[in-house]
Amino acid sequence: MAQEVLLEAKGVTKRFGGLTAVNKVDFVIYKGMIAGLIGPNGAGKTTFFNNMTGLYTPTEGDFIFNGKPITGLKPHIIQDRGISRTFQNIRLFGQLSALENVLVGMHTRLNGTVFEAFFRPKRVIHEEKRAREKALDLLDFVGLGRDSAEMAARNLPYGFQRRLEIARALASDPKLLLLDEPTAGMNPQEKKELTELVDHLRKELGVTVLLIEHDMKVVMGISDRVSVLDHGEKIAEGLPKVVQANPKVIEAYLGTGAAAEGA
Amino acid sequence: MDIFIDLVLIGLSNGGIIALNAVAVTVIYCAVRTLNLAHGDVYALSSVMTMVVLRNILPLDGPPSWSQLIIGLIVSVISTIIFGMVFSMLIEFLGFRLFRGQSRLAPIIATLGLSFMLYQLALVWRKLLPTFSAGEHRSVPGVDELPRDVVPHVFPQLDVFQALGINTTSRFDIKDLFIIVCAPIAAYLVHLLLNHTKIGRSIRACAQNSLAAQMVGVNLNGAIRAAFAIGGALAGIAAFIFAITVERPVANHGAQSGLIAFTAAILGGIGNPIGALASGMLIGMFAAFSDYLLDGRWTPALIYLLLVGLLMWRPSGLSPEERVSDLSQQTSDVVVLNATRASAALRPSAILINLVPLALLYPLIVPLIGEYYLPVVNSFLIYVVLALGLTILLGFAGVLDVGYALNFAIGAYIMAYMTGPAMAWRDQLLGFVPDGLIVFPVIILITGCLGIVKGWITSRMRIDYLAIATLALSLMMRDILKNSGAGGVGGFSAIPPPTLFGVHFNNFTMQYLLVLGLVAIIVIGSYRLLNSRTGRAMAAMREDEYAAQSSGVNVAFYKSVSFFIGDSIAGLAGGLYASMLSFAEPGLADFQVSVMVLSMVAIGGIGNITGAVFGVFSIMGLDRIVIPFIQSLMGEQPFVQFTLRELNFLLFGLALYFSVFVSRRFKSKTEN
Structure with a gap:
């Protein structure tokens, strides 16, 4: 199968003062896959995300997205290039309605300028109308339903907030969707539903997904490939089943003794 | 040369008062991680307190007796310090504790509001003072006189240089000596308090990491309250010194003295009482020189410029711990309460609700109240x-x-x-x-x-x-x-x-x-x-x-x-x-x-x-x-x-x- 590279990380390193949070990580994501990124707490998973999306600039190394380097670009430009993300601790625009949250996600795909905001030419009226319809469709797609569209995001139930964040990220038709622990704080039933949604995303929208997850079950169930970070370094990568059995991974999760016993 | 000495002395004595407030701001900042906008008003109001106490003990005309002087000073300094502490703790409660853990914006707006209320209180209080002393004739009957908010003389007219037999044309009033001695002592005491007492350690622990401090048993509310009490006491001391040396209460809106104190506190490296003392003195000197060399009118503008510059230099936090904090973990500060919903824009009626009353106002109001x-x-x-x-x-x-x-x-x-x-x-x-x-x-x-x-x-x-x-x-x-x-x-x-x-x-x-x-x-x-x-x-x-x-x-x-x-x-x-x-x-x-x-x-x-x-x-x-x-x-x-x-x-x-x-x-x- 000739796979097309969507994102490539080359020797990405991030240091904060003396602390190396991410250490020379090489990483490839192919178009259409669901890649899992796991690792114990403090392994550098979210820092890796933050480097990719432009919140941090890597100390060393490069990210290449769709054949072009994106290292050091501003977050909004990286989003415009086609990488969208959600956050570990949900970060919605609390006082805006669910619909408006999705419309903000569509920001880079709309053209209305500051002047047009006041003069409101026909073109912008049409654009707004289409954007609204598309946003409502997206809310439907992630399972929020149109009834919640006008509710303030902060008043939505927790599970809906997670889904709304995914809808907002999808609004710009991203090529790569980064999900940062999308099932955190959910019960098994909710986790199962969300996992189905992620699977659905790829099948129906053709989005490539990079998933950070704590819950092994979730990652193992849907990922095509799993990478494991520990102390900022990539210690294992491969098919979920294979990675799961890797002594290094068991050690990272459970400590040295466990690996010896397991083996 | 004599002018230089004069300027240094003026600078140091003005700087002493700035320094005391700067130390207060620093201690409070340590505890709540933000600037207390009402601090300057606690200071201004406390100076009215000093004046009121002294006016009731000392004679307004003529020199006081020794016993009057000693009792007056002791009573006024103690009452002003307590007064400052009480008001500072009140601000802590009303402006900070009620909003703790919610938003960084709320205390700013709340203390701004409190600042204006305190200013109003100071204005009314000063107005309530007798406008003329007994036996004195009012200049024009029935006309409101300016409040005589003067503080009775406390210090004798004494030039320290002359008394010491130093041959110079510079003056060095005993008042200025008093400030220059008092300010460092107070700042040093605060330094000792922060570094060598239990309450000082708990304030510093909360400044480093309030969550961790709480987990090891530090009482967060207690530490913050203590910091405000210290800040209020310092404001009281500064107000007392200002009132007895300048012989009037602080008349400006407190925000001005507050801003100058912030500048000194930031310049001295926030959280450091000795640094705040030094930079307070430095700003006092800077002001004295700029008053003389440039023009007194420009000095405040230059200090504001310095403040803006300092904030630009350290835009995300003044102390080292704040600067390394993870951006992605910062919570947002939202103050907006009742925003107009965007969907309202789609209904013309929502827009008309604003305009119709305004449009009707004029034709309605003209017959009602007249052209005036x-x-x-x-x-x-x-x-x-x-x-x-x-x-x-x-x-x-x-x-x-x-x-x-x-x-x-x-x-x-x-x-x-x-x-x-x-x-x-x-x-x-x-x-x-x-x-x-x-x-x-x-x-x-x-x-x-x-x-x-x-x-x-x-x-x-x-x-x-x-x-x-x-x-x-x-x-x-x-x-x-x-x-x-x-x-x-x-x-x-x-x-x-x-x-x-x-x-x-x-x-x-x-x-x-x-x-x-x-x-x-x-x-x-x-x-x-x-x-x-x-x-x-x-x-x-x-x-x-x-x-x-x-x-x-x-x-x-x-x-x-x-x-x-x-x-x-x-x-x-x-x-x-x-x-x-x-x-x-x-x-x-x-x-x-x-x-x-x-x-x-x-x-x-x-x-x-x-x-x-x-x-x-x-x-x-x-x-x-x-x-x-x-x-x-x-x-x-x-x-x-x-x-x-x-x-x-x-x-x-x-x-x-x-x-x-x-x-x-x-x-x-x-x-x-």
Whole structure:
């Protein structure tokens, strides 16, 4: 199968003062896959995300997205290039309605300028109308339903907030969707539903997904490939089943003794 | 050389008082991680306390006896310190504890409100003091005298240099020696307190990491309260020293002394009492030299400039621990309470609700109250313009601009320059007087660009620093207008009413229609903005800056856009003000004006268009119609007249405080 590279990380390193949070990580994501990124707490998973999306600039190394380097670009430009993300601790625009949250996600795909905001030419009226319809469709797609569209995001139930964040990220038709622990704080039933949604995303929208997850079950169930970070370094990568059995991974999760016993 | 010694001594003694307040600010900052805007007012109010105590013990005329002096000093210093501590702890409770863990913005607005209430209290208290001493004749019967808020003499006239037999023309008063000795002692005691006592350690532990401190058993509330008590005691000491050496209470609005103390505290490396002491002294010296070498009028402006510079240098946090904090973990500070929903923009009825009452106001009010109030109604509408501008900047985009009046004044001055009488500069450059209405686009462009500059200066600042920096910038601009050739303290007068192609808007009805038209444009524009890609980007930025960036919003660009729109509307209001009330003065950039507009916006639930209109009418209505009406009922009692006229500070203070107070209740309700 000739796979097309969507994102490539080359020797990405991030240091904060003396602390190396991410250490020379090489990483490839192919178009259409669901890649899992796991690792114990403090392994550098979210820092890796933050480097990719432009919140941090890597100390060393490069990210290449769709054949072009994106290292050091501003977050909004990286989003415009086609990488969208959600956050570990949900970060919605609390006082805006669910619909408006999705419309903000569509920001880079709309053209209305500051002047047009006041003069409101026909073109912008049409654009707004289409954007609204598309946003409502997206809310439907992630399972929020149109009834919640006008509710303030902060008043939505927790599970809906997670889904709304995914809808907002999808609004710009991203090529790569980064999900940062999308099932955190959910019960098994909710986790199962969300996992189905992620699977659905790829099948129906053709989005490539990079998933950070704590819950092994979730990652193992849907990922095509799993990478494991520990102390900022990539210690294992491969098919979920294979990675799961890797002594290094068991050690990272459970400590040295466990690996010896397991083996 | 003698002049140099003189300046150093003046600098050190002025610096001593600044230093004490700087140490207080530093200790409080340690505990709550933000600046306490009401600190300067605790200090100012405490000085009134010292005066009251001393006036009751010492004779106002003639030298006191030794016993009187000793009892007076002991009683006044103790009572002032306790007074300062009590008020500081009260501020801690009302301004900080009630909002802990919610938002960084709420304490800023709350303490701003408290600051105005304390200022009002000081004004009324000073007014309540006897205006003349027994046996003295009043100069003109029935006329309100200035309050005799002098503090009795405490220090003997003694030149230290002379007493020591040093041969110099410099003077070194015993008073100055007193300050120069007292300030370092107090600062050193605080240093010892922080480093060598249990309570000091707990304050520092909370400063490092409040969560961890709590987990190892530090009482967070207790530590913060202790920090405020120390700060209040220092404010008390500083006030006591000021009152007995200058022999009057601190008369300025406390914000000014507060800002100077902040500057010293930041310069000294926040959290470090010895550093605050040194930089307080340094700023005192700097002020003495700049008073002598440059001009005393420019000194405050230079200190504000220093403050803004320091905040630009450390925009995300003043102490090292704050600067390394993870950006992605920062919570957003949202103050907006009751924002107009974007969906309202789709209904014409929502827009008409704002405009119809305004349009009806004039025809209704003319038969009711007569021609006299027409200019008042027009000035109401000008404030509506101003409040709508701040609604966009603060309410839509979340920029807490505490110096919003800056561009209001600039707009008024541009109008004065372009259309006012006898402007040599304009006559040379243009050779004609442009129409007032043609000047408006110029004003919009200039003030909008100044707004962008303001946005750039504050672009990387944390929201509480942004508030302080904008306040300092507006005061700096006020001083520049006051001191430069631009009309001086009095500003410009006799600015003609607006004109356009020979049409003169020289009667109140035409002016009313003109402003009403502009208000209509701005209201409709605001609704359209709210419901556009731009407005949504601004709102997203207000709610969560980082999530907005990650959703593709260019935050820097939309900040500039918000500043441009908000400040150009302020400039427009200034231009209207100058041409309709026919004058422009430096006072338009004053803190009071900014806070008045802020309180108008706050009453209506920041971010709400209808609310802003309502806020203008409730505050201006009280100020311009209800209070004069009560005054006319009360007759000619000078005390009542004075007090009522001054009550607007209380009004602004209450409006600000209760808007955040209500928003706190509202938030905790929706989140539970």
